[in-house]
Amino acid sequence: MKSSNPFKLIIAVIVSELAGLIGSIFTVPAISSWYSALAKPALNPPDWIFAPVWNTLFVLMGIAAFLVWKKGLEKREVRIALLVFISQLILNSLWSFIFFGLHNPGAAFFELIILWLAILATIIIFHKISPKAAYLLIPYILWVTFAGYLNFSIWQLAVNAAAAPVENIACTLEAKICSDGSAVGRSGPNCEFGACPPVEINNTPEGWVTFTDRSLNLSFNYPVKLMTEYTSSVNWPPKISVSTGSFTCPETAPTNSLPARVSRRLVDNRVYCLEAMSEGAAGSVYTDYIYTTEKDSKLITITFTLRAVQCANYDDPQKTACENERQSFDLDSVIDRIVRTIE
Numbered sequence: 380m381k382s383s384n385p386f387k388l389i390i391a392v393i394v395s396e397l398a399g400l401i402g403s404i405f406t407v408p409a410i411s412s413w414y415s416a417l418a419k420p421a422l423n424p425p426d427w428i429f430a431p432v433w434n435t436l437f438v439l440m441g442i443a444a445f446l447v448w449k450k451g452l453e454k455r456e457v458r459i460a461l462l463v464f465i466s467q468l469i470l471n472s473l474w475s476f477i478f479f480g481l482h483n484p485g486a487a488f489f490e491l492i493i494l495w496l497a498i499l500a501t502i503i504i505f506h507k508i509s510p511k512a513a514y515l516l517i518p519y520i521l522w523v524t525f526a527g528y529l530n531f532s533i534w535q536l537a538v539n540a541a542a543a544p545v546e547n548i549a550c551t552l553e554a555k556i557c558s559d560g561s562a563v564g565r566s567g568p569n570c571e572f573g574a575c576p577p578v579e580i581n582n583t584p585e586g587w588v589t590f591t592d593r594s595l596n597l598s599f600n601y602p603v604k605l606m607t608e609y610t611s612s613v614n615w616p617p618k619i620s621v622s623t624g625s626f627t628c629p630e631t632a633p634t635n636s637l638p639a640r641v642s643r644r645l646v647d648n649r650v651y652c653l654e655a656m657s658e659g660a661a662g663s664v665y666t667d668y669i670y671t672t673e674k675d676s677k678l679i680t681i682t683f684t685l686r687a688v689q690c691a692n693y694d695d696p697q698k699t700a701c702e703n704e705r706q707s708f709d710l711d712s713v714i715d716r717i718v719r720t721i722e
Contacts, residue, residue, distance in 0.1 A: 442512075
């Protein structure tokens with residue numbers, strides 16, 4: 380191997396990874412907001428898997444480009460091959476801009492078809508110069524094929540949801556308990572719960588008090604009591620910490636049997652990562668909650684424990700009342716309202 384080859388390899392990998400870096404400018408902000416709220420197909424993988432897969436594919440692309448480059452730029456076919464390779468990198472970044480930046484899955488799908496053809500052309504041209512380089516691009520085109528399925532499915536789910544006719548249906552007589560203690564029923568075309576009363580950040584509502592943590596130089600409002608009969612707080616008010624860093628939420632798989640469950644929650648356009656761990660004791664279930672979200676470019680973490688009486692301990696009508704409360708109590712809204720008051 381010539382002495383300049385390691386340098387060429389590094390340059391080829393950096394150029395490939397640069398395309399991924401450009402795409403991440405549009406991808407990262409949308410993953411935790413717009414993308415998380417989209418309806419997705421059954422085969423959609425967890426969000427955390429995309430970054431390592433794409434990083435690996437970009438490294439393989441860089442190695443493939445290096446194997447062609449080292450054949451010599453003085454050769455016309457090498458220059459053409461690398462030009463086609465750069466073109467598909469540009470198309471790759473453009474797809475991220477259209478899908479995640481413009482929030483347009485339909486246009487992104489048609490751009491993805493062009494990208495797929497460009498990758499196929501790159502594989503064919505690379506194979507004539509270095510078969511090994513062409514083979515390194517096979518995982519890339521397979522992943523883009525799978526991405527095409529995801530893109531098309533998300534697009535069609537969005538189109539079908541927008542075009543679904545509104546039917547007159549009868550909604551169940553359930554109620555959701557809001558963070559201020561009021562209740563709202565189900566209504567609308569999908570029997571969704573009505574909106575809770577708007578949050579008044581600057582006014583402390585009845586039953587709420589202000590807590591000030593002088594050591595952290597922050598304050599927030601919180602309800603002295605939860606408006607529930609069968610669920611109570613153990614350590615209250617919740618402990619709140621503020622830190623810096625990137626917001627991530629590695630959700631646990633549905634088949635995971637661990638007691639700690641991690642899930643992503645969307646509350647009034649704010650994304651939370653919720654980690655909950657439950658443990659039964661003396662006829663009750665104690666659950667440790669950790670909510671994490673972003674506010675003003677800072678990571679906010681809220682930690683507390685709730686005790687929920689096991690509804691099976693009661694006979695009707697208390698048992699039914701307990702189960703109804705368990706289903707309707709909107710803990711996410713309570714936490715979101717607390718977060719909004721943090722100063």
